[in-house]
Amino acid sequence: MPESSNRERDLVLAPNEFAFISDQTKGQVNVYVGPYKTSLANTDQPVVFNERTKRFERCSLEQAIQIFAIAPEGWYMIMKNPARDGNHPKLAFSNSLTDLDIGHKVNIPGPTSFALWPGQMIRIVPGHTLHYNQYLIVRVYDEEAARKNWDKAIIKPQTKPASGLLPGDQPDADVIKPGIEPTALTTGRLLMVQGTDVSFYIPPTGIEVVRDENDNYVREAVSLERLEYCILLDEDGNKRFVRGPAVVFPRPSERFVEKKGQRKFRAIELNEISGLYIKVIAAYKEGGREYKEGEELFITGKDQMIYFPRPEHAIIKYGDQEIHYAVAIPAGEGRYSLNRTTGKVTLIRGPAMYLPDPRTEVIVRRVLEPKQVQLWFPGNAEALEYNLRLKQLAKSPGGEDYLPDGEVKKALAAREKAEPPRPGAAIPLPPPAPPEGFVGDDFTRKPSYTPPRTIVLDTKYEGAVSIDTWTGYAVLVVSRTGERKVIVGPKTYLLEYDEYLEAMELSTGTPKSDDKKIKTAYLRVLHNKVSDLVQAETKDLCQVFIKLSYRVNFEGNPDKWFNVENYVKFLTDHMRSLLRHAIKQLGIEEFYANSIKVVRDTVLGPQGPEGKRPGRRFEENGMRIYDVEVLDVKIGDETIGNLLIEAQHSVVKQTLEISNEKRREEFVRQTEAIKQSIAKAMAETKQKELDLATQEAKAQLALNLAKLESEIETRRRSLEARLADQDNLSAIEKAELARKKEALDLDLDVTKRKLDLEIARLQAEVQGVVDRAGAVSPDLIAALQAFSDRALAGKMAESMAPLAILGGKSIAEVFAQLVKGTPLEDVLKKKSLPTT
Secondary structure, three states, X not given: OHHXXXXXXXXXEOOOEEEEEEEOOOOOEEEEEOOEXXXXXXXXXXXXXXXXXXXXXXXXXXXXXXXXXXXXXXXXXXXXXXXXXXXXXXXXXXXXXXXXXOOOEEEEEOOEEEOOOOOOEEEEEEOEEOOOOEEEEEEEOOHHHHHHOHHHOEEEEOOOOOOOOOOOOOOHHHEOEOOEOOOXXXXXXXEEEEOOOEXXXXXXXXXXXXXXXXXXXXXXXXXXXXXXXXXXXXXXXXXXXXXXXXXEOOOOOEEEOOEOOEOEEXXXXXXXXXXXXXXXXXXXXXXXXXXXXXXXXXXXXXXXXXXXXOOOEEEXXXXXXXXXXXXXXXXXXXXXXXXXXXXXXXEXXXXXXXXXXXXXEEEEEOOOOHHHHHHXXXXXXXXXXXXXXXXXXXXXXXXXXXXXXXXXXXXXXXXXXXXXOOOOOOOOOOOOOOOOOOOOXXXXXXXXXXXXXXXXXXXXXXXXXXXXXXXXXXXXXXXXXXXXEEEEOOEEEEXXXXXXXXXEEEEEOOOOEEEEEEEEOOEEOOOEEEEEEEEEEOOOOOEEEEEEEEEEEEOOOXXXXXXXXXXXXXXXXXXXXXXXXXXXXXXXXXXXXXXXXXXXXXXXXXXXXXXXXXXXXXXXXXXXXXXXXXXXXXXXXXXXXXXXXXXXXXXXXHHXXXXXXXXXXXXXXXXXXXXXXXXXHHHHHHHHHHHHHHHHHHHHHHHHHHHHHHHHHHHHHHXXXXXXXXXXXXXXXXXXXXXXXXXXXXXXXXXXXXXXXXXXXXXHHHHHHHHHOOOOOHHHHHHHHHHHHHHHHHHHHHHHHHHHHHHOOOHHHHHHHHOOOOOXXXXXXXXXXOOO
8 A cells, every 4th residue: 555655656757748746845836847757755746827817726646747838830839927037947857946027928939849837828829821811910018028029020921912902001000011110119009910911920029919809810801802892990980991802901990890791892883763862971072073061962873883982971861772763654654753942843744764863852642632532533442542541641640741752652561561452453573582692703694584674663653643534525724823724635634733623513403403413523525415304385375395415515715615614504594595485486386396496496506508507606615516306395285285196196197098099099100111111121022032043043154154165275275285295205205316326336336446456465465376386286276276266255255245235136146247257257156066
């Protein structure tokens, strides 16, 4: 047991190990550095230094053994409480505590390794490698040490210059560059190490690298592309806007302004139908113009197609809307534009893309009273409901006298979300998908067809109040200033903000009366129809009732058409008076017999030479009755009416009998006339048939004679032609025979000459042979001569074959005739003898 306890008290340290041992009797802490072995006394207590509590804590011997602080190449150590003499504990030795500079801090670059003195704290940090778009923020914590050790900093310059850094982006005094010492190193000053200048950095003593909020030493700069910008906020509250392309490094006192985690933003694209509402928050000059603080600007695509924010500008937003877009006004529609400074409302007519200037203009909507909606748009429940909603918005808390178009859209959209859609209402389009992120400079085209972008214009209730005047109608438009204008259809008219339609009250019923009137704003000016019942009295005091229907047009100057408010009552009262006066001049019998003519003459005037009537014109309002229909005429006294009917029946009966006899007489006369006409027509037909037969016989005879004459003439001409051709045929045949004879003679002569030449040649050959063989015996000569004769006879027979064919003789006979009287004649005779 004692041996085991002794082994536990033995301190054995390997290389690169050390341990703190506290002497409990003296309170001193020694450093044992390996390689080393010792036996600890009972008063020796292994301890470790707690960096958080800054106290030595007891521990076991194994826990007390620590590893050297090691910084490899490219790393460095940050040591607190360094030794005053700058020495480290000796190796393989028990080192007593040395004096430390408590509260001081030094940076020790690698490669190095050593044991620590008791009370020292160290952090090993890798050297700071920077890319072009990275940077460090360093702080001077000891200005004297920083000046003294400035040259000991490890600064490696970038080999490749950065092309995206804006010139003058950072003051040189705040940037650490290779070979350049800052002008003033004061405690607490912040400096920057940019990756565009330095690729590797280890700070010297007196300088420390500040970590960011994520506990990282290396910070990321912002790389801006074209059409991108970033905002940097300084500690003094000033902002700095930087456009791309650039690598943006903030100053030590600046930070990037972030929005939804993004530090760079796209420039705002504008066009001719979009703009930005800008407030100048700081005076500045640009383009020879001075902009004062508080001035408001409206920048559209006509002024600047790409807008980059600047420190002197602040965007005025209404809700979340930054960009103001033009409103599409189709043809035949309009919008009300309120001038915010003068209060005047202007009607903007389409077709147009209207971009209101938010500084002075705002689009408003007009609220119609329910009575106006019912009068102007009769039966349109949807329009009535819409205007009731607008009226509620106007009366709501915070409502104004004018309803801005944007506020109305938001309020109505919120209600439509809460309410179910109405039947037949337009289905809203789904929100557009978020744009795809841009990655690099490439073009991506989908393999399938992509339909073009489509815009749905639903401006039914968004524009100005539109009045559709139909064909044959007219309306009177009155403004609050007293101006009047008549709109004649077919036409669509956009009401100004202060204009309304004047209403009329018209009598109804038959006969027309004022007991029940209808109210309308639409005047029927073409083919209007007004019915009435007229009660009159004849000169013999009989009451009559006439039911009429007037056909009315409004003509001339339209400004006079609405001068009479109740034109129906005006027309019927006047025509009743005229008809009563005319009927009073006639008795009941006379009137009843000519009631329609009397009414039409009274109302329309007498017929002219062409049978046309002038009609009845009213100069008060340009109304003219161009026709009248008498629908019914009744007599008030039933007895008188029956008498008139009976008398009329008698007259009708007599008239019918006379007409019957006249029709019978006419029937007989026409029947006999028809019979005469039939007989006459039959005789004429028979005569024409005989004439046609005679003409046909004569024509057939002439045709036969012509055929005979034609055949005789044809036969005669054929014989004459054959006779004329006989001499020609004989001459042709003689000429052909002569030509054939000449050809045969020529061939015979040529052949004969050839035979003569051949015979001469053979004779010459034979003679030569005879001459050469003079010494030959006679028998040999005879044999050779016989052989020569046979050979010559064979060739002659071969050559004479054509001549024998032409002469009709055999070859032997022709040849015998040719060689007659020559030695060949004997040879031929010998050959022709029969053999026995």
